Amino acid sequence: MAVAVDIRLRSIEEHIRARHGKDRKPTPTERFVIRAFVEDVVEYIKLRWPVDTGTSRDRWTYQLLFNAGELVIVIENPMYYAEYVHNRGGTPEDPLWSRLVPEAWNAHKVQMLQALRAEIDKTERVIDERRRRQQAPQDRSVGLMDLVRNPDLVDFFEGLFGG
Numbered sequence: 001m002a003v004a005v006d007i008r009l010r011s012i013e014e015h016i017r018a019r020h021g022k023d024r025k026p027t028p029t030e031r032f033v034i035r036a037f038v039e040d041v042v043e044y045i046k047l048r049w050p051v052d053t054g055t056s057r058d059r060w061t062y063q064l065l066f067n068a069g070e071l072v073i074v075i076e077n078p079m080y081y082a083e084y085v086h087n088r089g090g091t092p093e094d095p096l097w098s099r100l101v102p103e104a105w106n107a108h109k110v111q112m113l114q115a116l117r118a119e120i121d122k123t124e125r126v127i128d129e130r131r132r133r134q135q136a137p138q139d140r141s142v143g144l145m146d147l148v149r150n151p152d153l154v155d156f157f158e159g160l161f162g163g
Helices: 010-020 028-048 097-135 144-149 151-161
Strands: 003-008 061-067 070-077
Touching: 003 097, 010 070, 010 097, 028 061, 028 070, 028 097, 070 097
Parallel strands: none
Antiparallel strands: 003 070, 061 070
């Protein structure tokens, strides 16, 4: 049977909700941070997976499932016998994946969550700055006093109206 382990990023979902005010999907840069760390997790698993032919080792992969308010990493091995792989001297009732996947995740989790929170904070600062700029009144109308204060505008209007 195949192996599939879902890892839900609840603390990141909460961090986004707290900083953004509501749920949102990760930005492309935030996805890149997640992807880079998850690739390290999969590599960690592959380096510790027993090899006869290398077929099941090479089948380790991941999926990122991102919906607003639900961020899930799925680490999986679709090889039909991956569930039964064990270390030499072990038994199929004590499958290697059940210890190795959590070990790999825990080896990278803290750094990934810190880097991801920093990237989310950076994104939210940019979003906040854009909101501030959009809310600032931009009065572009030209009043009579502007014409008096700026002789260039007077010349422009004289040329326009034949003044």
